[in-house]
Amino acid sequence: MDNNYYMRQALIQAQKAFEEEEVPIGAVIVLENKIIARAYNQVERLKDCTAHAEIIALTSAFNYLGSKYLMDASIYITVEPCLMCAGALYWSKIGTIIYGADDEKNGYKRITKEVSPFHPKTKLIKNLLQDECRLLMQDFFFRKRK
Numbered sequence: 001m002d003n004n005y006y007m008r009q010a011l012i013q014a015q016k017a018f019e020e021e022e023v024p025i026g027a028v029i030v031l032e033n034k035i036i037a038r039a040y041n042q043v044e045r046l047k048d049c050t051a052h053a054e055i056i057a058l059t060s061a062f063n064y065l066g067s068k069y070l071m072d073a074s075i076y077i078t079v080e081p082c083l084m085c086a087g088a089l090y091w092s093k094i095g096t097i098i099y100g101a102d103d104e105k106n107g108y109k110r111i112t113k114e115v116s117p118f119h120p121k122t123k124l125i126k127n128l129l130q131d132e133c134r135l136l137m138q139d140f141f142f143r144k145r146k
Helices: 003-019 053-065 083-092 130-145
Strands: 026-031 034-040 074-079 096-101 123-125
Touching: 003 026, 003 034, 003 053, 003 074, 003 096, 003 130, 026 053, 034 053, 053 074, 053 083, 074 130, 096 130
Parallel strands: 074 096, 096 123
Antiparallel strands: 026 034, 026 074
């Protein structure tokens, strides 16, 4: 399985969020070619502004592994992480972060500009399946504005 496969799994999670009228962001965490955590935004459902896909996926992976670090794992996220999620990813020491669409309004780059908020050993891959990830977000907000 390749990066596209795992990002499509994150898109499935984002679609679940979309169907529940949550901002459609999904995430999966992969370790040794196995998905160990899946999540999507649940801010509205849980009435919790921290219930982002990345945070829920990280908590699930920590519980699965019985560890607070994910150095050998990768996270696939449909949209650029916000600053809060970037901080959580930093502390997890996750090995690789792969995301789809940029988020000019709420993404970490809006605040950090050229400085990476991630752990120095974390690898970053941007814009994987960018069009599919972006279109899901655009469709969601288009429907909200109707």
